[in-house]
Amino acid sequence: MSDGVQLAQEASSRDPAVGLRAVRALRELAERLEALQVHSAREQGWSWQEIAVCLGVSKQAVHKKYGGRRILGKER
Amino acid sequence: MFERFTSEARLVVRNAQEEARRLRHPLIGTEHLLLALADASEGPGAQALRDRGLGAAGLRVRVTGIVGPPGDELDPQALATLGIDLEEVRRVTEASFGPGALDARGRKPVPPGHIPFGKRAKKVLELSLREALRLGHNHIGDGHILLGLIREGEGVAAKVLVDAGVDLADLRDDVTRRISSEAA
Numbered sequence: 572m573s574d575g576v577q578l579a580q581e582a583s584s585r586d587p588a589v590g591l592r593a594v595r596a597l598r599e600l601a602e603r604l605e606a607l608q609v610h611s612a613r614e615q616g617w618s619w620q621e622i623a624v625c626l627g628v629s630k631q632a633v634h635k636k637y638g639g640r641r642i643l644g645k646e647r
Numbered sequence: 648m649f650e651r652f653t654s655e656a657r658l659v660v661r662n663a664q665e666e667a668r669r670l671r672h673p674l675i676g677t678e679h680l681l682l683a684l685a686d687a688s689e690g691p692g693a694q695a696l697r698d699r700g701l702g703a704a705g706l707r708v709r710v711t712g713i714v715g716p717p718g719d720e721l722d723p724q725a726l727a728t729l730g731i732d733l734e735e736v737r738r739v740t741e742a743s744f745g746p747g748a749l750d751a752r753g754r755k756p757v758p759p760g761h762i763p764f765g766k767r768a769k770k771v772l773e774l775s776l777r778e779a780l781r782l783g784h785n786h787i788g789d790g791h792i793l794l795g796l797i798r799e800g801e802g803v804a805a806k807v808l809v810d811a812g813v814d815l816a817d818l819r820d821d822v823t824r825r826i827s828s829e830a831a
Binding site: 588590596600603606607611 | 713749751752
C-alpha cells in the first residue's frame with residue numbers, strides 16, 4: 572500500500588489534527604497557485620478588475636494583495 | 648512560579664519560544680517544550696531522553712511529521728490525505744510556467760516578539776511545579792518539566808514520545824530516579 576493511500580485512509584479517521592493540517596496545506600498551495608496565475612494574468616495584460624471577477628473577489632481585494640509590486644515574483 | 652525554576656529550566660522555557668518561532672507557530676505547545684528540553688538542557692530530563700536515543704534533531708523530524716512543516720511550506724503529506732499529489736501539481740504548473748513556478752515568492756517573515764504559551768504547555772508548567780512538590784523538591788528543573796509533559800499526557804509531545812516507542816511510565820520512573828539522585 573502506498574503512503575498516499577494509507578494517508579488518505581487516515582484522513583477519513585476524522586482526526587481533526589489530520590483534517591485541519593490538510594486544510595492548511597491546501598490553503599498554502601492555493602495561495603501559491605493564485606500568486607502564479609495573477610502574475611501571469613497581469614503579464615498578459617489583464618486588468619485588476621478582470622482578475623478580480625475570475626477570482627470571485629473585489630478589485631480592491633486583489634489589488635491590495637498583489638498590487639504595488641511592479642514585477643510580481645521577481646522581488647525577494 | 649518561575650522563581651523556583653533552575654537556570655536550566657528557564658532556558659528550556661525560553662528556548663521553547665524559539666522552537667515555536669522557528670516552526671512559525673502562533674502558540675507555544677508541549678512539542679516546543681520537548682524540543683527545547685532535548686536541545687538546550689543537560690539536566691536529568693534531557694539525559695533520560697538521550698539515553699533512549701532521542702536527540703533534538705530526531706525529535707524535530709518527529710514533531711514536523713505530526714504538526715506539519717513550518718507554516719509557509721508546502722506539505723505534500725497533508726495534501727496526499729486529500730488525494731492531491733503535490734508532485735503532479737508541480738509537474739503541470741512547471742510545464743506551463745517553467746521550473747520553480749510553485750516555489751514560494753519570498754518567505755513569510757518569522758513572527759517577531761513574544762509568543763504566548765498555549766493551554767497545554769501552561770498546564771505542563773503547572774504540573775512540573777506539582778511534580779516538584781510531590782517529590783519534596785523546592786526547585787523545578789528540566790526533569791520536572793519532563794515529568795509535567797508526561798503527566799499532561801495528551802499534547803503533541805506525549806504523542807511524539809509514544810510514537811518513538813517510549814514507555815511513558817518507565818520514562819517517568821527513570822527521570823524521577825535521576826532527579827532524586829541528583830538532589831541527594
